[in-house]
Amino acid sequence: MKRKNIQNTNGINISDSIVMSVKQKHPSMRKFYAAAISVIGMLSVVMSFLGMYHFRYSKSTVVAAFFCFAAFHILIALKGGKALGAYLLSLMGFFFFVYKKKKKILLGYKFVYNVICKEAFDSNATLYTDLKKALEISHVTTLFVLYIWLLAIVICYFTICRPNPVLPLMVTFPVLEIGMYNGVKMPVFWGIMCIAYWLAILAMSTIDVGEYSGGQSGFVRKNNLFFPKRHMKLKVTERCGMFVIASVMIVAVLANCYLNLTHYKRSDSINEKRRDISDAVEDFSFRNFGESITNLTEAFGFEFDYENYKMGTVAHVRYKNVTDLTVTIEKPVSGALYLKDNIRSVYHDNEWFLLPSSKYKDKVFSDFKEYGVSPQNFPAIFGNYIKRKDDKNTIWIKNSPRKKRRVFSPYGVENFGKIKYTNDTLLFPETEKKGETSYKFVPTNPDNMEVLLGTGMDVFFANSNSDALILNPSSNSSLSSARNIFSASEIKDTKWKDKVIKYCKDNDLITYDDYFCIDFELPADAAYLYEHGNIIMAELLQNSYKKFVYENYLDVPDNKDMDEVREAYSDLVNVKHGNTPEEVFEILNNIRIRMAANNTYTLEPGATPPTRDFINYFLLEKHEGYCTHYASSGVILARMAGIPARYATGYIILDDDIKGGKINDDESVTIEVKDNKSHAWAEIYIDGIGWIPYEFTADYIHQNIPPETTISSETTTTTQSGSTTTTTTGTSVSNTSKNTAITSAHTSTTVTDTSVVTTDVKGGKGGKGAHIPSFIKDILFIILFIAAIVLLVQARRTLILRLRDKRFKSGDNSTRIRYMYSYAEKLLAELNLRNEYGKYKQFAAEVEKYHGDIYFEKGGFEKITDIALGSAFNNETPSDEDIKKCEKILNDLAETIFKKSDRLQKFTLVYLKVLVKGE
Template sequence: MKRKNSQNMNGISISDSIVMSVKRKNANYRKPFSSLIAVIGFTSILMSFFGMFSFRFNGKTVAAAAIGFSIFYLILSLIGKRALWIYAASVAAFVAYAYKKSALISMGFKFVYNIIYKASYHTEINYYKAVIKSSEIKSVTTLFVFYVWLLAIVLYFFTICRPNPVLPLMITFPLLELGMYNGIEVPILWGMLCIAYWLSLLAMSTIDVGEYSGGQSGFVRKNNLFFPKRHMKLKVTEKCGILIIASVMLITGISYGFLRVTHYKRSEKLNEKRRDITEAMNDFTFENLAESLSNLTSAFGIDFEYENHKLGNNDHVRYKNVTDLTVTIERPVSGAIYLKDYAGSVYKKNEWFKLPKKAYKNKIFDDFKEYDIYPQDFPAVLAKLIYDGNDNTIWIKTSTKKSSHVYAPYGTENFGGLSYNKDLTISPVGGKKGEASYKFFPVDIDTISKEVEAINQSNHDLREVFSTSEIRDKQCREKVLKYCTENNLITYDDFFSIDYDIPYNRQYVLDNGDTIMAQLLQNSYKDFVYKNYLDVPNTKAIQEVKEAYSDILKGDISTVKGRIDILTAIKKKMQAECTYSLYPRKTPSNRDFVNYFLLENHKGYCQHFATSGVILARMAGIPARYATGYIIVEDDVAAGQKHSDNSVTVEVKDNRSHAWAEIYLDGIGWIPFEFTAGYSAKEINTDPTQPTEATTATTVTTHTQAQTETRTTISSASATIGKRTTITNSQTTQTVTSVKVVTGIGKGKGKAISKTLKYILQLIIILVIAALIILARRYFILKNREKKFTSGKTPSRVKNIYSYSEKLLASMQLKSVNGNYKAFAEEVEKKLAGDYFEAGSFEKLTDIALKACYGQGVPDEEELKICKKTVDDISAKIYSKSDFIQKLKIKFINVLR
């Protein structure tokens, strides 16, 4: 056809020739590609899960269900909109039938979780005990059939009909995470196919964002002819999904082949860092979120300290043979030295807590402060009476990691400069951080037993009468008289009486009035102790423990000897029935920690023995509480560095971190009592060994529960830690794989939360993550838009601004037709000018954009400012006139502002 050219005043050439562009027709493989991706996802998820665990179920039934549902929903998805009503009906049928079979599905879940639990923690103990063995195959088969049904519904629809990764990830990722979380090895082929499917689905749902509608407009130039480009879909998403799957599997195959051929081995340093990160990720739980975050940040080299006193969260315990404390003792002592930094008073839901604040409003604590004598001082008062002159001095220096902790021995003497934390712990006032020194009198349970035995043999009266006038020190005499008068302890004239359980020299007591004052305060403090330190949970699990140990809980607790006899009997029975182990496995979340240790698992370390000992002592009527810190035994002192002045320096390793029981004995105070098997005053001989179960997943824990046992969990599907920990009697030597860990430090306060609240918290966290993803998407889109507006060549910047204006106007249902931009500009001016922007601004924007597109000059900065101001005005006005929901859509979905 003859072409006639003309040129208008704007310099734009117009041709009246007819140009026809015919797109070459290609075969459409979108449906086959999406179907293949869906089948890959469906198959790989099931094969990965069944490849991790061994379940008892009817395999033929589940396989038939998988094939049948897969074919059915694949056909429905390929049909598309015409079959949506069938899809909806099948979903309704699924819900109704699942409700009908809910009891069987629930039972099947319990069987499945028991298998997962036993495989994950290498134990033969079931998580759910109330299961009927004969119904296992039927219930598990039913559960799997319904899961296969649900999987088919979600995967085929959200892969073929409406590509979206949210629901498919929600029902597939937890299935694999059940195994990966606990270190179960996933079959490599199927596991990588799962990952490839997730990536493919993610790409399919995001790769064409902005291309279907409101996409970038512009012109395509062919020689000297320009054709309008309108919202064209440039990519075939399903093809991209197939390419991603192929790429992932190709890389997997090449990597696997390379490693096999070269026999590549990672360096130990790289292995260590990999284990740190893997164990932190595998050990992450919402129930223990703060400590999980602490371990995770530590794995990446950032120390976030946190401490709590939860029990049973640790799978293993491992020590690293590092020095946590450096202790110097003025002269060697006999017996063990316990260095305490925490005392737990309330046992509830597998965790130790402090007493509530209202408990400390008792008047006795005001008396402690007024007379400057505290429960922490009572053992020293006792020790002076038994063996005066046996005082000692200890200097404690903590490592950098432990510098925020303060440790103190029992029997410290109140010589001033000490700060008292209620009736729990002490710390020096002032001084250098991480360093402390105390004058103390060693308090030993064996010595106390011998002295008490002497009282029993002499039939000594346990009540003595004094007169305040007999006290020689005037200041002490006035204190005693004031206290006795205020508490109605004066019997007649100035006489008063004291109950005691230990022998003493009467003249010594009268010469040291503070001893009488301490004994008077202790007689009052006993009421507080018996009120607050005998409580045990009123649960069925604790009642079962009480019944199992009832034969030794009954005895004479009216004397110190009688109490020690009961405690010794508890210790012997625990040690006879339970084994010391650094590999006790986690306590199931539906079990009581004490019940599980004493009656089911029978394996544990100091934390288990100490907590159980405290609970059993309370059942017997003996006040007790839980304490943590470090222990130094005679062998440690003997192996220490001796100095010319007879002092000894001991490097206290992390394997001496410990938990023990504190027992309150009338007239004596709080003293340590050792329940843990293998621990004595002379030596520690626990001979911890690894479990015999073969596993490639090793969990390692150094527990924070004892304040210094730092928790970590190592679960690796590709590396086995084969080194053992060995503890000798005289000198501690350990061969371990070094692991960087963080000690959690904090307040340790809080209440156990219900399962419902846990689920709510998990939902909140999921919502927060989703919100963060939305905010991140918004941030990157805005950044990208700003970059397009401010950088690059000027014509391109103008085109981007005009494209953005089209998106804004499209949200108001204003779109240009057939690329007639001038007519569209006139229409926009007519409808919006004066309200959304200054009159003539949009026509000016259109003219500048056309000039840039046709190469009829380069817009200057002033023109760019006009364009930018116009779209900003339109955006601001649209936003201000929208309701709340529309504003959210504009900002976070369409990201138009």
């Protein structure tokens, strides 16, 4: 059929258009699909939520309410028109119901919340305790009926009438997130259905029918006729929503069937990667958002170390059986070897913090720097004096790439001039060689210092808790009779002699001539001390440091939770005692035995309820935990007993690990330290010795190690630290003597929980001991996340600008003008000008009429159009001069559009649409 053109007397051309219609062969299924999607959405959410918990409610009433509300609102939505007014009536009825039954609904919520707490934390912990059990079923049923009513209103209307994912997501996701937040597993099938529904409604709402002029415009030639190109969006209707749901379910079912029928077996590396991703996703929690993101990024092979010290946020611990450290020891040592990388001292709100930096302004820390002795050196200095033998050793520690930001150190490190100290907590070498650190140290833990409880300490600690004897210079008493009086002139080592004299004079300790007093008695072989002036210097500094220790490391939170713990352990912590090692270890040993008897070691204790104190919940209710639970509780109980203590994390190496290590040609031993050797323990302060590790974790006696969960390539197995395997997880309590406290230092199983083993700075480098609140850490994490998004947006913008510039300046001129015209169309679209009918000359005239000589020079866009049409249809090649003129016109157009835009439009043009440079 030919098109007929009619010339009217008024100069208007009227052109016929042909309209064709095709009779629909099949009835429309849109309403049916929409109703089906609504039912799937409602059913999947309700079944997912109810499948996560075990509520007591009337199932028949809830089922009846579901079908009644669903049918009523679907029928109204399908009817449409004036019938939609019933939605308003239904919504009014809903709010009236809420108002009339608000007390019943609130009580039902309390019952539901208690059940959620019980399921989430696997305990009998309840927030609301004044509830009558007889009311539970009726009140919970009322709450569920209310929710189903609201669900029907929102889902049916915003799926059938006005597809929009916002409100449906707001009423469905939060109820499911309650469980996911606390680590409760969702039914897999219904969880997939929920995701399918969300994707379906998103697809239905975001894509619709229409045309656009984006991309390259042009004509299609057929003989001598030219037809404009049309770029159409396809419409996604309810059928496509059903297609999305069906696709999700079919893919899931087929994948499962294929794997089962073919007995497909993945490689070990794929299995491990899949397990890491699965564990990270399963453990994801908004309560522990930063660590969850860290686990996810590590599972996908990226490093994102978010540091968090909140306790009780991890429900279970899993190990990957990977090597974290490679340790070489010059000579084998007996007993456990602790490698620490973090010390925490202040317990508050279920979290361990550093001491405030203001605490370290004490004069004693200036003395430590001036005289070259630090608290970290005390165990080595005093240990050598006690044992009277050279027990020095050397250790080399090489971190794996996943631990490259951490620095680990043993106890008893000597100061050989190349060590830096972080206050009284950590230390690290001044330089590292290819990620390897090394230390000279004296093995220091209760096990290899058993002489502490023997006669070897009797003289050393005889007066450790008494005031120093101050002599009266006018007294005729013999100085030799006072066994804690030292003469500075008799110190053999000139270096230390000068330092001791200076310190004594600066602190007014000289009592007569060059005599001064310290807290331990002069032993029979006083010559040893006079030959080792560093011991005298260390004891003088320790006398001052003890005051700092007892002022800062005995703090216990003053609240009801700690009062309950103190009451439960009152027979152990309220005992009067001195500070001799025998008395200290006796109390600590009794605490450890009580904790072992009352609690069970497990790697799956569940998370601590947000409303509960971590230590109180572990000791008095849950009674299940791993090393972080035992160490934290032990520190607090020791402090209640008047024993300075603090919380430490790092790695542990046992006798069996050393015996199973590789013996090198020089008789040194190399040990591969796996991730299941990460650990948490307590540090206690012994007067005259310093800070030493102490083990509170249950079943850690004589290496009776609880089983460690490690991940193999095929299955999850239970292994022991040594070569043997055990499946026993029960708690054992053995009859021990005083020395049991010593031998209890043998430990093994521990956690890689970043909430307890991370450190705020690299091995304490540059750390000032400042306390960083959790909310500040979260803010920093959000800032980093936003920064990453900004970098991605900026990178995208840079790429688009470079690509556009390349297209404008390279290639043949015909291609360049085609890109330029397409760019001009995008710019003009910002002025609501679009070439909808492919009439380029007419479109150019319209642009010139409204915007010529405003956004560009008069006739500029017509010139671009003529050059582009000549190139496209007449095979005319634009000259370089034409290209330059077109480029200038486009730059003027872009700059003027940018200048006339408001701030939001400018941001959109520069960063989102990337149409202008914005310079």
